[in-house]
Amino acid sequence: MGLSVSTVSKALNDSHEISHGTKVKVLALSKKLKYRPNTLAKNLKQNRTNTIGVIIPDLLNYYFVKALNGIQESAEKQGYSIITCITNESLENEVRYSEMLTNGSVDGLIVALSIETQKNKHFNHFKQLIKNEFPLVLFDRVSDEINCSQIISNDENGGAQAAEHLYQAGCRCPLVVVVNSDLEVIKRREEGFTSAWHQLSGGHVVMRLEVGDLDESEDEIDNFLKNHAQIDGAFAVDERLGIKTLKCAIDVGRTVPSNFKIIATSDGELSKEYSPSLSVIDLRENKIGSSAAEEVVRQIKSKFLKPKTTIIAPKLLVRSSS
Amino acid sequence: MGLSVSTVSKALNDSHEISHGTKVKVLALSKKLKYRPNTLAKNLKQNRTNTIGVIIPDLLNYYFVKALNGIQESAEKQGYSIITCITNESLENEVRYSEMLTNGSVDGLIVALSIETQKNKHFNHFKQLIKNEFPLVLFDRVSDEINCSQIISNDENGGAQAAEHLYQAGCRCPLVVVVNSDLEVIKRREEGFTSAWHQLSGGHVVMRLEVGDLDESEDEIDNFLKNHAQIDGAFAVDERLGIKTLKCAIDVGRTVPSNFKIIATSDGELSKEYSPSLSVIDLRENKIGSSAAEEVVRQIKSKFLKPKTTIIAPKLLVRSSS
DNA sequence: CTGTTAGCGCATTCAC
DNA sequence: GTGAATGCGCTAACAG
Numbered sequence: 146m147g148l149s150v151s152t153v154s155k156a157l158n159d160s161h162e163i164s165h166g167t168k169v170k171v172l173a174l175s176k177k178l179k180y181r182p183n184t185l186a187k188n189l190k191q192n193r194t195n196t197i198g199v200i201i202p203d204l205l206n207y208y209f210v211k212a213l214n215g216i217q218e219s220a221e222k223q224g225y226s227i228i229t230c231i232t233n234e235s236l237e238n239e240v241r242y243s244e245m246l247t248n249g250s251v252d253g254l255i256v257a258l259s260i261e262t263q264k265n266k267h268f269n270h271f272k273q274l275i276k277n278e279f280p281l282v283l284f285d286r287v288s289d290e291i292n293c294s295q296i297i298s299n300d301e302n303g304g305a306q307a308a309e310h311l312y313q314a315g316c317r318c319p320l321v322v323v324v325n326s327d328l329e330v331i332k333r334r335e336e337g338f339t340s341a342w343h344q345l346s347g348g349h350v351v352m353r354l355e356v357g358d359l360d361e362s363e364d365e366i367d368n369f370l371k372n373h374a375q376i377d378g379a380f381a382v383d384e385r386l387g388i389k390t391l392k393c394a395i396d397v398g399r400t401v402p403s404n405f406k407i408i409a410t411s412d413g414e415l416s417k418e419y420s421p422s423l424s425v426i427d428l429r430e431n432k433i434g435s436s437a438a439e440e441v442v443r444q445i446k447s448k449f450l451k452p453k454t455t456i457i458a459p460k461l462l463v464r465s466s467s
Numbered sequence: 468m469g470l471s472v473s474t475v476s477k478a479l480n481d482s483h484e485i486s487h488g489t490k491v492k493v494l495a496l497s498k499k500l501k502y503r504p505n506t507l508a509k510n511l512k513q514n515r516t517n518t519i520g521v522i523i524p525d526l527l528n529y530y531f532v533k534a535l536n537g538i539q540e541s542a543e544k545q546g547y548s549i550i551t552c553i554t555n556e557s558l559e560n561e562v563r564y565s566e567m568l569t570n571g572s573v574d575g576l577i578v579a580l581s582i583e584t585q586k587n588k589h590f591n592h593f594k595q596l597i598k599n600e601f602p603l604v605l606f607d608r609v610s611d612e613i614n615c616s617q618i619i620s621n622d623e624n625g626g627a628q629a630a631e632h633l634y635q636a637g638c639r640c641p642l643v644v645v646v647n648s649d650l651e652v653i654k655r656r657e658e659g660f661t662s663a664w665h666q667l668s669g670g671h672v673v674m675r676l677e678v679g680d681l682d683e684s685e686d687e688i689d690n691f692l693k694n695h696a697q698i699d700g701a702f703a704v705d706e707r708l709g710i711k712t713l714k715c716a717i718d719v720g721r722t723v724p725s726n727f728k729i730i731a732t733s734d735g736e737l738s739k740e741y742s743p744s745l746s747v748i749d750l751r752e753n754k755i756g757s758s759a760a761e762e763v764v765r766q767i768k769s770k771f772l773k774p775k776t777t778i779i780a781p782k783l784l785v786r787s788s789s
Numbered sequence: 790c791t792g793t794t795a796g797c798g799c800a801t802t803c804a805c
Numbered sequence: 806g807t808g809a810a811t812g813c814g815c816t817a818a819c820a821g
Contacts, residue, residue, distance in 0.1 A: 149792045154816060164790060179595075185516070185571040186814035189507045189797050196550075204536040207736075214526040217553050226567065228518075228550040231539050245548065249507040249798090273501075388740050395742070414529075415740055418710045420717070471808040476800060486806060508798035511813050571814090 157182070189249075196226045197441055198246035200256045202234045202286070207384070207413045208430055209257060212284060215434025216255060223442050225252075236261040240270045253280030253441040258288060264327055266290065280444035284437040285330060285430075294444065294452045296437045300330050300410075303426040303459035304337025307380045307408045310424070312345045314467050316378030316406045322366065322390050323355040323382050334382045334410050352376060359385060366393040378467070381409040387423055388415050391466055406467040410459075421465035433457050479504070511571075518548045519763055520568035522578045524556045524608070529706070529735045530752055531579060534606060537756025538577055545764045547574075558583040562592045575602030575763040580610060586649055588612065602766035606759045607652060607752075616766065616774045618759045622652050622732075625748040625781035626659025629702045629730045632746070634667045636789050638700030638728045644688065644712050645677040645704050656704045656732050674698060681707060688715040700789070703731040709745055710737050713788055728789040732781075743787035755779050 148156075148171065156163045156171035157180075174180075188194045197220050201209045213229065220227050228251060230242040239259050246254060254274070262268070263286060271291050274281050284296040311319050321338055325331050335353075342351050354369050356362035370376060370393055379394070381387035387409020391401065399405035401421055408424040409416065416423035436455050444450050470478075470493065478485045478493035479502075496502075510516045519542050523531045535551065542549050550573060552564040561581050568576060576596070584590070585608060593613050596603050606618040633641050643660055647653050657675075664673050676691050678684035692698060692715055701716070703709035709731020713723065721727035723743055730746040731738065738745035758777050766772050 150814095151793075151816075152791055155791090158816085162790060167790080181566070181570045183511075183571040183814050184567070185507055185511045186797090187816080189505075189511055189799095189813090190815050190817085192797070194507070204532055204539065210526055210532055214553070217526065217551075221553075226550065226552065228548065229539075230548065231536070244503070245506070248503045249505040385736070385740065392740070392742050414707065414737055418707065418714070418737055419741060420714050472799085473801075473809075474807055477807090480800080484806065489806080505798050508813090509800080511797090511815090512799050512801085514813075 193252050193445075194250060195224060196228055196251045197438065198242075198251035198254045199227050199229045200232060200239060200242050200246070200254065201229070202232050202257060202259045204231050208285070208411055208428070211413075211430035212257070212434035212437070215431035215436075216438045217434075218431075219435035219438035220442075223438065225438070225442065232259045234260040236265060236267055243270050243274070247274060247279055253282070253445045255282050255284065255437045255441050257284055258286040260286075260325070260327060263288065263329060278448055280441050280448075282437045282441040282444070284433055286328065288329070292452055294440045294450075294454065296433050296440065296455045296457065297330075298428045298433060298457045298459050300333035300428075300459070301337030301340075303410055303428065304334040304339075304380070305341035306459065306461045307410070307426055308338045308341035308345060310408060310461055310463065310467060311378045311380065311406055312342070314378075314402070314406045316467075317346070318349075318352070318375045319378040319380055320352045320354055320369070320373070320376045320390075321380050321382070322386055323353065324357075324359050324362070324386050325383070326355055331382050338380050356386070359383070359389070362386065362389055363393055366390055367397055370394060370397045370399065377404060378406040379408075381407070384409050384411045384413050384416055384423075384425065387425070388419055391419065391421070391423055402465065402467050408467050412462060416462075416464065424464045424467040425462050427460045427462050429457050429460060515574050515767075516572060517546060518550055518573045519760065520564075520573035520576045521549050521551045522554060522561060522564050522568070522576065523551070524554050524579060524581045526553050530607070530733055530750070533735075533752035534579070534756035534759070537753035537758075538760045539756075540753075541757035541760035542764075545760065547760070547764065554581045556582045558587060558589055565592050565596070569596060569601055574767045575604070577604050577606065577759045577763050579606055580608040582608075582647070582649060584608075585610065585651065600770055602763050602770075604759045604763040604766070606755055608650065610651075614774055616762045616772075616776065618755050618762065618777045618779065620652075620750045620755060620779045620781050622655035622750075622781070623659030623662075625732055625750065626656045626661075626702070627663035628781065628783045629732070629748055630660045630663035630667060632730060632783055632785065632789060633700045633702065633728055634664070636700075636724070636728045638789075639668070639671075640674070640697045641700040641702055642674045642676055642691070642695070642698045642712075643702050643704070644708055645675065646679075646681050646684070646708050647705070648677055653704050660702050678708070681705070681711070684708065684711055685715055688712055689719055692716060692719045692721070699726060700728040701730075703729070706731050706733045706735050706737055706745075706747065709747070710741055713741065713743070713745055724787065724789050730789050734784060738784075738786065746786045746789040747784050749782040749784050751779050751782060 156168045232238040281293045287295040412425045412427040478490045554560040603615045609617040734747045734749040
């Protein structure tokens with residue numbers, strides 16, 4: 146129809162410098178020809194992609210899936226897509242993915258560190274990004290050594306809420322059941338519980354059981370409960386571990402909740418559907434995810450924001466196990 | 468160091484027409500300068516992205532997460548990243564995302580249709596892709612009307628396996644518990660169960676209960692079981708529904724598994740961790756996902772492949788509920 | 790209001 | 806073995 150590419154481009158983008166008539170014609174023709182602007186070229190030219198990269202350790206972990214869901218919802222609301230990579234808790238994958246994504250594919254990055262990364266304290270790949278002022282937000286699995294915005298839940302407070310709840314429910318000799326104690330979040334939950342308990346009980350030390358493999362933990366828990374008849378409650382640092390503990394408690398003859406009260410960290414289908422249903426500290430992962438997405442978009446839109454840490458307060462959900 | 472861009476480009480890509488010495492020098496310098504090739508420009512030039520788009524209805528559905536995990540693992544193995552979009556069961560989102568992704572962002576698309584799409588039978592967005600020979604693979608939520616490769620589980624066979632198992636375990640009057648019967652997969656599971664049962668029992672018709680909202684279903688199931696004392700087993704078309712049914716059966720005084728045997732479709736944490744653990748038909752979602760990823764890569768690598776349907780056989784997992 | 794042109798960052802002919 | 810030039814598809818500065 147004899148119009149230059151730039152006119153067409155402007156018309157398609159509804160530029161003010163194009164006459165209404167032309168716009169209508171161009172739009173009509175583009176419909177008919179099913180014109181599809183190439184996103185890649187557009188992104189390359191504009192130096193932005195409207196995409197957020199998300200790097201998480203594990204998709205089969207309900208915690209991360211809920212956070213991912215929150216990220217996705219919030220990102221979509223703000224006009225961003227997400228591209229997701231799974232590290233399988235491997236540092237090498239984490240490095241590879243973060244380099245891959247930040248080479249132009251995404252405008253910002255949301256990350257939960259892998260176990261290996263947290264163990265080895267190997268953060269160069271992220272420090273480099275920060276030096277280049279690339280928008281980066283960490284959530285849940287974070288580190289003080291990385292100077293960027295972080296979204297975390299108040300795990301200590303969650304542990305403390307659990308302690309307070311158990312105490313008020315009449316529990317006097319609780320067991321803390323732990324797995325993956327390498328993780329900062331786990332340490333904080335445990336620390337929150339034990340120090341709150343110490344205070345509540347006037348100096349009582351709480352018992353502690355750390356299991357190795359979650360899947361193989363039932364015997365360990367069974368035995369521990371059998372050998373320590375005085376235990377009348379439990380705080381598990383993880384939902385599945387909480388279910389295991391609940392199951393074991395019933396197996397070895399404890400009566401839940403009257404003589405044995407139990408609560409775990411993190412809410413999920415298991416806790417809700419189990420019978421008896423399990424009381425939990427809800428970490429509000431969806432909120433954590435959406436906050437992370439909001440923060441990374443803020444950083445994308447205006448550079449040179451100084452890092453801030455957002456703390457999401459956990460919520461006590463009392464069910465039938467306490 | 469006085470080399471042209473093209474020489475550098477070739478050296479970085481390990482081209483045979485560059486001398487070893489030059490390659491070494493270029494590589495060394497690129498390390499030092501922390502050179503990062505821009506993925507966007509590369510993709511634009513090469514007209515491929517090494518990325519697969521995945522469109523699924525819901526992230527909080529464990530089924531899709533397991534499939535997504537399979538897709539991700541297989542894609543990674545084959546050198547592809549994935550970009551994930553969630554439709555929330557909305558046709559409009561599905562259309563929007565599939566257009567967005569196929570405008571150059573991805574080399575191929577893996578999709579599970581939304582409920583709305585399947586209800587309205589609105590498939591133009593995908594038919595268009597096929598016309599353009601864009602690599603497209605559907606899984607689980609598929610449609611015969613879309614002429615592309617599909618990966619499905621043998622849901623009829625799963626239902627039949629469930630029927631056979633219940634029958635052999637001594638169940639004689641089973642209840643089929645259904646939700647979301649709009650979905651093809653649900654229909655097939657139910658059909659597989661009922662026709663197999665018909666055959667096994669010499670013409671017996673099975674009872675059926677369809678619940679509306681899964682979360683509000685417990686009262687319905689309770690009442691139904693109370694009013695039909697002859698029911699001595701159940702097949703639930705969904706895992707959570709299976710757990711609900713199991714819970715209700717115990718609530719209303721049935722003894723599981725001796726006097727009431729129950730099995731559900733799809734395996735997950737709930738079934739495994741519940742007490743008593745729930746027998747299930749494992750749909751092998753991970754395998755479905757990895758097959759989808761393999762198929763879409765096959766199509767990306769050699770165009771003009773004719774569509775093929777891959778059927779993944781489900782596996783009976785007998786646990787303590789039957 | 791419309792058209793011309795340059796360039797985003799890279800890979801790839803084709804000369805040399 | 807190396808380099809100059811072209812273009813992937815698009816937007817935007819500038820000219821008309």
